[in-house]
Amino acid sequence: MLSIFITPIVVSKLEAYMTSACLERTGxxxxxxxEAAAWLGxxxxxxxxxxxxxxxxxxxxxxxxxxxxxxxxxxxxLSVSTSAEAA
Incomplete structure (x- = not known):
């Protein structure tokens, strides 16, 4: 059985690679x-x-x-920004 434990270090690394701004640019x-597997390691x-x-x-x-x-x-x-929040 696989359990996913996300530590603060993993989250900080993910934030560096996966930001809302980056995702908004690509749409x-x-x-x-x-991709989710890669982000989770x-x-x-x-x-x-x-x-x-x-x-x-x-x-x-x-x-x-x-x-x-x-x-x-x-x-x-992670912080999630939506277009409604940006307006």
Whole structure:
């Protein structure tokens, strides 16, 4: 069984790579399971298992499984900025 423990060090490293400003530039609203796995520092299979257990927020579009960025950022405790907050 895989458990995900996110330490403050991991969160600070993630903040350096995954910021709302960066995601806004690309316009990404979702990321792949592979990208989520890379950000969490876990294997692809581990990420799919965590998603199956509901530990990683996902949406399913046909056979495609995507991770919505805003809930993923909230799960990690990262600051989430939306266009409504910026206005």
């Amino acid at each position: 990404a609203k979702t990321i792949s399971i592979d 876990i294997s692809r299979n581990g990420a799919y298992e965590a998603a199956k257990r509901g530990e990683i927020p996902t949406i399913k579009i046909g056979r495609l499984l995507k991770v919505p960025v805003v809930p993923f950022e909230r799960m990690l405790g």
